[in-house]
Amino acid sequence: QEELVEIGGGSVHSGGSLNLSCKAPAHSFHVLVMGWFRQAPGKEREFDAVINRSGTYTSYAEPVQGRFTISRDNRKDLVFLQMNNLKIEDTAVYYCCSGVLTSTIVNGGCDSWGQGTQVTVSS
Numbered sequence: 001q002e003e004l005v006e007i008g009g010g011s012v013h014s015g016g017s018l019n020l021s022c023k024a025p026a027h028s029f030h031v032l033v034m035g036w037f038r039q040a041p042g043k044e045r046e047f048d049a050v051i052n053r054s055g056t057y058t059s060y061a062e063p064v065q066g067r068f069t070i071s072r073d074n075r076k077d078l079v080f081l082q083m084n085n086l087k088i089e090d091t092a093v094y095y096c097c098s099g100v101l102t103s104t105i106v107n108g109g110c111d112s113w114g115q116g117t118q119v120t121v122s123s
Helices: 102-106
Strands: 005-007 010-013 018-023 033-039 046-051 058-060 068-073 078-083 092-099 117-122
Touching (some): 005 092, 018 117, 033 068, 033 078, 033 102, 046 068, 046 078, 058 068, 092 102
Parallel strands (some): 010 117
Antiparallel strands (some): 005 018, 018 078, 033 092, 068 078, 092 117
């Protein structure tokens, strides 16, 4: 398993923006497919976005399509989740994860998970 560390999160008003970062081990980041998930209180963990190794392919869950953008910097071993036009229902703990296949990650089949970071959206 890889050690992943999320950076960012916090509180914002509805309509605001936040940017999350996730730091992965340098020795393996360039071969990892990366994803972002969320878990709201009382709910199952849900897929938000995935990005392939080179950053040329991304996929999003319908609720965040057009509002969230996943990207990565392979030189700095970072993956990002830019969240715009945040809604109250986006309130959750957000997790980054890593794996080897985009299709597997979309279905929650990550090999490693970060510890999570809280995002709270208020009216």
